[in-house]
Each structure stands twice: as structure tokens, then as C-alpha cells.
Amino acid sequence: MKITDLLSAQSVKVGAAAASQADAIDQLVALHVAAGNVTDADGYKAGVLAREAEFSTAVGDGIAIPHAKVAAVAKAGLSAMTVPGGVDWSAPDGAPCDLIFAIAAPEGENNVHLEMLAKLSALLMHEDFANALRAAKTPEEFLAAIDAAEAGRDAADAAKAEAAAAPRTADSEWPQILAITACPTGIAHTYMAAENLEKKAAEMGLTLKAETQGSAGAKNVLTADEIAHCKGIVIAADKNVDLSRFDGKPVYTTTVSAGINDPEKLINIVMNGEAPVHHNAGGAVAATASAEQESTWHKIYKHLMNGVSHMLPFVIGGGILTAIAFLVDQPGLGTSSYGSSIPAAALFKTIGGEAFGLMLPILAGYIASSIADRPGLAPGFVGGLFAKAGYDFAYLSTLDSSGLISGGFIAALFAGFAAGYLTLGIEKLCDKLPSSLEGIKPMLIYPVLGTLAIGVVMLALNPIFAAINTGLNSFLAGLGTSNIVVLGLVLGGMMSIDFGGPFNKAAYVFGTAALDPSSGLGTTGQIIMAAVMVGGMVPPLVIALSTTFFKNRWTKDDRNAGLVNYIMGLSFISEGAIPFAAADPAHVIPSCMIGSAVAGALSAAFGCTSPAPHGGAWVTAVIGNPIMWLVACIVGSVVGCLILSFWKKPLSKEESGL
Incomplete structure (x- = not known):
């Protein structure tokens, strides 16, 4: 062919x-x-x-x-x-x-046509x-x-294959550098990276052999002798690659696009002795602590982004449908049933709410599957469900869910990583089972033991999140209402700590409880609710503004997803910021917290009131002092945007796609 x-x-x-x-x-x-x-x-x-x-x-x-x-x-x-x-x-x-x-x-299909596509991809790397x-x-x-x-x-x-088959009698006849290239589809980029690495090595007077892990399976597979004689290995891959055969060898891990666009840099890292030494689990400590730490964080980041990328469609789809529900439900404006008081609104809110509700299980499930492959998916999904529901051992004796408290996205992140590594541990333990049981491991043993293990872990740890919530509510109640501006600042900031987790929910529950006539707070309760709502609107707006006006801080995908956050923010859906916070918590969370705190403090200082517990900008008609409430929202969003955008380092043209 x-x-x-x-x-x-x-x-x-x-x-x-x-x-x-x-x-x-x-x-x-x-x-x-x-x-x-x-x-x-x-x-x-x-x-x-x-x-x-x-x-x-x-x-x-x-x-x-x-x-x-x-x-x-x-x-x-x-x-x-x-x-x-x-x-x-x-x-x-x-x-x-x-x-x-x-x-x-x-x-x-995995037929010969894939080999032809691989050959074409490699040929295209040659300018002539x-x-x-x-x-x-x-x-x-x-x-x-x-x-x-x-x-x-x-x-x-053919000439290369003949040379490779010839017996080697000297160390100089072995490849100096080895590489593995792989991308999720395994059709084009896998082979382009391999070709560019081999071509650049030849230009530099070096020998390099690249194994390709594509859709047609692994080709040009590295041998044990080649690994033993090489100076180091480059892993240019956007999916997990088994490194167990490289124990004790310098290994540098990067993306497949780096293999295509910057092969000389990767080759020099190995040849200059800058690649960290890889050790399998239980092996010796890596040669350089900083290099080992970087490698670990790169792995964590890949697992995290696998969960975030799969979660994003649920956040966007469910969030926009919920926003539409608030937009069309004008009869329920300012009431507790706002968003579902008429059938048309209830339709959007029900569908959007169910889609949105899958966000945390999807996040945890796909983090776990990135770590442990397909066997990790079910335990991760279940762990995310338990994080969302807040199940604990006390629930087992009463089956009363009224007192359960969700741990939010932070608990789901923990559940995803815990489920993934628990599954890996179970797989390792099962290695000692008879080979006759090999066929039932992935379909029976792994899902049963993995799901049970993560369920027990989350039952044990969810009370920690409940204790956090109880403590936060007690703290807020202790602040009183004598200094309403300070209270607005604290509540606004809490709405941006975990975007739907214990801190966010504690602030929101405190705000809605303040609306209850039995609280005796009257207008003060409505001031508290207005501060809570504006604080929760700010995080998605911070992201939207930053991705719009500071494009070089974000990738193309980030910028596209950021546009949706205008709708999320205006609709008081703080969770729109979760994918960005999960990917870069060190920059996103503090920036959003400051912006939300500013917005909450200004709203309280202006005496803005809200009799509605939800709705965001769509309930502006019932807000007291609405102009200044919107001003508070804009000022807080701009402050958060500027902090985030100047704090984040600009990306390279390759990373930003600009």
C-alpha cells in the first residue's frame, strides 16, 4: 500500500x-x-x-x-x-x-492505513x-x-533496518539518545515528533532512536540493550507513558509539540546531563531534588487537566441553561422560587441543574482515569459523587441526608487523586494473583475494590468538610452586624475561596438565612444577601475580563472558554471559575478572593439590598440601590482581573497561540 x-x-x-x-x-x-x-x-x-x-x-x-x-x-x-x-x-x-x-x-480500525499516515506525517517534516x-x-x-x-x-x-540488525561490537555503535513520542490520537503528531528528533540529532552529529506509540501500536520499540547503552531518554508525549523500563536512566519528560518544534533543546538537555534520573517506585532518590519535583508536578498537572477538560462542557452547558432559566422567569423575580416558578424556566433549570450536578463526579472520575487508566474511572466517579453529597459514616445509621454538607470541588479534587492512586495500589496487589484471573481483573476486581476503597475514604473524610462549614458559620455569626462593611468584605471573599465548596456554601447559607424574617435582621439581612451575591458574581467575571483583555496570559482554549464566564458571572454562577482555579489555583484563587472582597465591602458600604437569594444581574430590578450594586460588581471584577493578569506571567507565542 x-x-x-x-x-x-x-x-x-x-x-x-x-x-x-x-x-x-x-x-x-x-x-x-x-x-x-x-x-x-x-x-x-x-x-x-x-x-x-x-x-x-x-x-x-x-x-x-x-x-x-x-x-x-x-x-x-x-x-x-x-x-x-x-x-x-x-x-x-x-x-x-x-x-x-x-x-x-x-x-x-488499526490497519495498514495508519502506517501510511505515519509515513506521510514524517515526510512533511522535510522542507524539500x-x-x-x-x-x-x-x-x-x-x-x-x-x-x-x-x-x-x-x-x-530499508537501509536503516539493515544497519540496526547488524551486530554491534562497540559502545559507539549504539544510539546515544532514545526517545518515545505519543499523542492522544496517535495519528500525526506522534510521528512528526519522532522524525524531527531523529533529523535534528543527525544534524548535530548524534544518533537517536525514537519509539512511536501510535494508533497502530508501538513501532521501532526500544530494546533493553539500547536502553542500557544510551546517555538518556526524551519522552515527548501528551499521554501517560510507562517509564518502568528506564529505572536508573536520565529521563526528560515534555509534550509532543516540544518534540516537533524544539527538538534541539530536548537533545541538549539529555546530552548536557540536565535530565533527572528516573527511579521506579521504591527506588533510590532522584539525582536532583528540583528536577524530580518538576517531573512530579508535571504529572499532577496532566492528571488535573484531564479532569478539568472533561468537566468543562458540563460547567458551560449546565451553567448557561440555568442562566436562561433565570432570564425567562420574570414572574418569580425576587421570590424564593425564582428560576423555576413557571414551566419554561423549570425546564431549563432542571436540565441545566442536572448537567451541572455532574461536574464534580466528572472532574474526579477523569483525574482518576488519567492516573490509573480505565480502571480508575469508576472509583473516581464514585469518589466525586461522595464529595458532592457529603456522605459520612453517621449517615449510614440514619439514612437522613438533610444534614449532609458537600465538600465542593476541593473534595472532588482529593477524591479524584485518591481514587487514582488507590486503584494503582490495588492493581499492584493483584499482580500476585494467578494468571488465570487476569481476564476478570479490569471488569470485576478493580472496580469492586476501587469503588469500595474510595467510598470508605470519603465516608471517613467528609466530616472534616462538615466541621469546616460549622466553624465558618459560627465565625460569621460571631462577626455580628455592627460593622456591616467588614462583614460584606469577609462574605464576599469567602465566595471566592472554593467556588461552591465549604467556604462558599457557608457564606451563601449565612446570606440566605439572613433573609429569613425570623432572623430579626430586616433590611440588614438584605444588605448581607446583596454582598454575598455580588461576591459570588465576581470570580467568573474576573476570568472573563482577563481572557478578553490580557490574551497573552491564556491559551486559545482558555480564551474561548473565558467568554462563557460573562454569562456565568452575571448569573451568579461562581463555579464558572472552577476550571481556571483548578488549573492555576495559586494565581486565580487569591485574585478572585480580593476582587470579591472588594465587591462585597462596596455593596455593603453603599447600603445595597437584595430580597432575592439568587439570580445575579437578572434580579437587578429588585435590588435596592441597583446602580451602586452594579458599580460594586464592576469595580471588584476589574480589581481581580488586574491582579490576576499582572500576576500571571505572559505565555510564549507557542503556548498562547497568538
């Missing part, structure tokens, strides 16, 4: 013009349809866009390789375009893309080949250039 077996004249367009990335994708999809590769254009396009939403498929040097592996693909194929005028694809080097291949892969494609005047010339390059590549691969 040849690369051109996946690419026909019908699916190639030379000298095309594209007004935008979206226009280019539409043209590439149409080429696939014309070639008979795709039966459902919308389904394939949705898969391509979903992949682009993770991060740009542009690899620099004017090349982009959008791809999707979905059921909408009838047969594996390629479509290609040359775009002399270029099109913005958020490339890491900032350059427009003028050579674009779109890969269509059938769902569930890419320029030959750009120079083609017809689809036939385009295909001929591919055939010529592939023939040359096959000959070079």
Missing part, C-alpha cells in the same frame, strides 16, 4: 483560497465527500473541530494536519490543499498555513518535500511528488 492509495486527484485542491480556518475545513471535508471517504460530512467535521478545540493541529512551517477518527468515515483517506495566500491556524510559530492535509480515519507539494500545479503533480518522496523514504528505511 502507498500513501497515494489514500489520496486521489478528487481529494486534492492546489492553489486554493480560504477566507478562514473554518472555510478551509469546509473545503477539506467536501474533498473527502467527493472522494467517497466520508458518508456524514457534519459528523466528520464535528470530529475535526473537536480535535482543534483541544489544541491546534498546525505544526509550524506552514503545515497543518487536521484529523478525526470517527464513525462518519466510511474508509480511510486523505484530502489536501495548497493555499498560496495562507490561512491562520493558530500555529505555534504564528505563521499562516499554506499546506494542509486532512486525515479521515474509521473509528475502531513540503516545498515540492507547494510547487505542484495540478493534483497529478502533487501525487507524483508524494510517490517520489515515499520511494526515497522506503529505501532509506
